[in-house]
Amino acid sequence: MHSFSHRVLSVVRRIPPGRVSTYGDVAAAAGRPRAARAVGNIMRDCRASDVPCHRVIAAAGRLGGYGGRRSSALNGGLEMKRALLRAEGILVSGDKIREFRTRRWPNRPKTRKK
DNA sequence: CTGCTGACTGGTA
């Protein structure tokens, strides 16, 4: 893969600390606004340490997932993700992000029309 | 090549 998946990783790498991005936004930045699902699959396989996959969350403001099955700890990885986000200065309530609207990156114009 | 799966999203109830 040299097109989509690689592009996605590049986008995630560009996410500045203290900010979060949604799968949809990452997919859009990669050139496929509807490939949020595919992005999730790619993230699942993300093993590169230079890719802050923990900054990529669901559009609903939820953490989404992290790690998954394999090994022990079902949500153990999810727990780590939450810790990482909090370390970045992002307040996390349960599995949801506080001030998600403002923490999100890139910043959306308030007058967005979709 | 066909089909199923999944760290998703948006719309409707």
Added chain:
DNA sequence: GTACCAGCCAGCA
């Protein structure tokens, strides 16, 4: 606010 449904994409069997 939450719950359910259908659509879209890349990766893998």
